[in-house]
Amino acid sequence: xxxVVEVAGSESSFAYxxxxxxxxxxxxFALGIGxxxxxxxxxxxxxxxxxxxxxxFAGSVEFLFIGLLAAGAPLASIALVTFLVNARHLFYxxxxxxxxxxxxxxxxxxxxxxxxxxxxxxxSAPRGGLxxxxxxxxxxxxHVSWAxxxxxxxxxxxxxxxxxxxxxxxxxxLFVVLTMDAWRESRDPVTLGLAVxxxxxxxxxxxxxxxxxxxxxxxxALVGRHLLGRRALREEDGRA
Amino acid sequence: xxxxxxxxxxxxxxxxxxxxxAVPFALRARMRDSELLADVGRWMPLGALAILAVYCLATxxxxxxxxxxxxxxxxxxxxxxHLWRHNAVLxxxxxxxxxxxxxxxxxx
Numbered sequence: 001x002x003x004v005v006e007v008a009g010s011e012s013s014f015a016y017x018x019x020x021x022x023x024x025x026x027x028x029f030a031l032g033i034g035x036x037x038x039x040x041x042x043x044x045x046x047x048x049x050x051x052x053x054x055x056x057f058a059g060s061v062e063f064l065f066i067g068l069l070a071a072g073a074p075l076a077s078i079a080l081v082t083f084l085v086n087a088r089h090l091f092y093x094x095x096x097x098x099x100x101x102x103x104x105x106x107x108x109x110x111x112x113x114x115x116x117x118x119x120x121x122x123x124s125a126p127r128g129g130l131x132x133x134x135x136x137x138x139x140x141x142x143h144v145s146w147a148x149x150x151x152x153x154x155x156x157x158x159x160x161x162x163x164x165x166x167x168x169x170x171x172x173x174l175f176v177v178l179t180m181d182a183w184r185e186s187r188d189p190v191t192l193g194l195a196v197x198x199x200x201x202x203x204x205x206x207x208x209x210x211x212x213x214x215x216x217x218x219x220x221a222l223v224g225r226h227l228l229g230r231r232a233l234r235e236e237d238g239r240a
Numbered sequence: 241x242x243x244x245x246x247x248x249x250x251x252x253x254x255x256x257x258x259x260x261x262a263v264p265f266a267l268r269a270r271m272r273d274s275e276l277l278a279d280v281g282r283w284m285p286l287g288a289l290a291i292l293a294v295y296c297l298a299t300x301x302x303x304x305x306x307x308x309x310x311x312x313x314x315x316x317x318x319x320x321x322h323l324w325r326h327n328a329v330l331x332x333x334x335x336x337x338x339x340x341x342x343x344x345x346x347x348x
Contacts (some may be wrong), residue, residue: 005257023329024328027328028328030329030332030333031329031332034332036285048246052250055250055254056250056253056254056257057257058257058326060251060292061257065249065250065253068247068249069249073250074279075248075249078249078252078253079252079253079256082252082253082256083256084289085261085292086256086257086260087260087284087288088281088284088285088288089257089260089264090260090263090277090281091263091264091265091277091280091281091284092261092267093261093262093263093265093268093309093319094264094265096279098265109272111258111261111262112258112261114261115275116241118303126270129302153310163344164289164340164344165343165344165348166310166311166339166340166342166343166344167312167336167340169311169314169335169336169339169340170332170336171308172293172297172299172300172311172314172315172318173294173314173315173318173331173332173335173336173339174332175289175293175295175296176291176293176296176297176315176318176322177318177322177328177331178289178292178328178337179289179290179291179292179293180319180322180323181328182285182286182290183286186282186285186286186287188283188286191283191286191287191290192287192290193287194287195286195287195288195290195291195294196290196294198287199290199293199294199295199298200264200292200294200298202294202299203242203294204321207298210295210298211292211295214289214291214295215288215292218282218287218291219284222279222280222283222287223276223280223308224283225283226275226276226279226280229279230275237258
């Protein structure tokens with residue numbers, strides 16, 4: 001009867017994942033439809049949506065990737081934008097509980113599918129409640145919802161929504177919403193101010209490569225801020 | 241017509257993304273000690289998202305025939321819904337619907 005026990009075990013892991021992550025799964029499915037429709041609206045074939053969503057699995061970069069692909073941007077630009085936009089992933093590994101994921105392939109999949117939402121959901125879950133199966137279900141649910149959304153949007157978008165305009169606005173809405181959420185998390189006016197100045201400045205100075213210029217200037221400003229903060233700390237130590 | 245360049249571009253993007261996700265686990269101990277990386281990691285999410293938002297907002301074309309009104313209304317609806325309900329899906333769907341309805345049927 002070991003088969004029955006296994007099924008029951010995987011069901012409860014799935015139920016746990018669905019309870020913790022179900023709403024986000026649904027959200028990614030809806031957003032994935034938007035991505036699929038965007039792919040169609042750029043004149044690209046429907047199957048690119050599930051293909052990109054299944055392999056790249058990095059929401060914001062995928063929207064930018066499609067725009068760059070449709071515009072015929074050079075490979076170097078695509079690589080640089082992917083690097084700069086996804087560079088934030090470098091910091092996820094510092095606190096993600098990979099030690100709770102047992103097994104070589106399970107670890108490999110968890111890293112492959114470590115999108116923003118997976119990091120947020122798994123990283124914020126109580127450690128005691130997490131098992132390999134539960135973590136993988138959270139990741140897989142996000143992954144499958146996102147890819148299925150892309151497939152649905154790509155197919156339905158081609159059939160029904162070819163005359164609809166303005167759907168690519170979902171990308172603008174996505175970043176406005178994510179920025180508002182990040183602001184609620186940190187309430188850091190210096191960071192927001194530096195980023196907005198970098199963004200607007202880059203748009204004025206170099207509209208063709210705005211993202212590259214803005215992200216580079218912003219990163220340089222953060223390094224400067226870090227160094228200034230350390231100097232201020234040392235001066236305080238000196239006075240004390 | 242599928243183009244080979246799409247697959248090359250996708251392969252490069254996937255390789256970069258997976259590498260960025262994997263590298264910190266390989267360097268975990270060393271990176272944990274870096275105060276610079278800790279600071280940048282703390283500040284980067286809000287800043288990167290704000291720059292992406294500026295990037296998208298800058299594409300709104302106020303010299304277009306519709307004066308960019310659908311997009312501007314979409315931003316207002318998105319922000320308003322998000323301040324009101326704090327529900328990302330609702331804000332995205334509401335703002336995008338407002339933009340789609342205006343640009344498809346009302347101000348085509």
